Amino acid sequence: MKSKLLLSGLLVCLSLHDLSHAAGDPQTGRAKAQSCVVCHGPMGISVNPGAPHLAGQPAVYLIEQMQDFRSGKRQNPVMSVIAKPLSDRDIQDLAAWYASIEIQIKQ
Numbered sequence: 001m002k003s004k005l006l007l008s009g010l011l012v013c014l015s016l017h018d019l020s021h022a023a024g025d026p027q028t029g030r031a032k033a034q035s036c037v038v039c040h041g042p043m044g045i046s047v048n049p050g051a052p053h054l055a056g057q058p059a060v061y062l063i064e065q066m067q068d069f070r071s072g073k074r075q076n077p078v079m080s081v082i083a084k085p086l087s088d089r090d091i092q093d094l095a096a097w098y099a100s101i102e103i104q105i106k107q
Contacts, residue, residue, distance in 0.1 A: 024059065024089075029097025034092055035082065044098045056103035061093035 033040075035038075039048040044055030054062065068074035069083035070091070 024092030024096030026100040027091075027097045029074070029093035029095070031092055033097055036094070039078070044101050054098040055101035057098055059092075059095040059099035062098055063091055066094065068092045 009023035036044075036054070039046065040054050044053060045058075046053050066079075066083050066086065069070065069076060069079040071094045072080065072088055074080075083091075
């Protein structure tokens with residue numbers, strides 16, 4: 001009984017966590033991503049060897065990273081400056097855009 005209750009609580013927390021990060025709008029994020037294109041490419045596939053691919057990354061991961069750059073918890077000479085003025089909504093929209101891009105792996 002105790003483990004069943006614990007599991008139910010965990011599932012509720014996970015679903016609430018996912019909902020809080022699913023609020024972004026991919027199309028709005030795509031429009032906001034114009035300054036990201038220089039390093040991360042027009043479809044989130046990096047053209048800069050020092051910048052990561054963003055396409056297909058989970059929104060929750062992208063949100064956390066951008067919030068960390070914005071707060072100064074994570075440092076990068078370029079991203080720290082770019083993330084500083086972003087609102088929570090901007091970050092959610094950008095994350096939604098990059099997370100919406102489907103990636104295919106071919107062998």
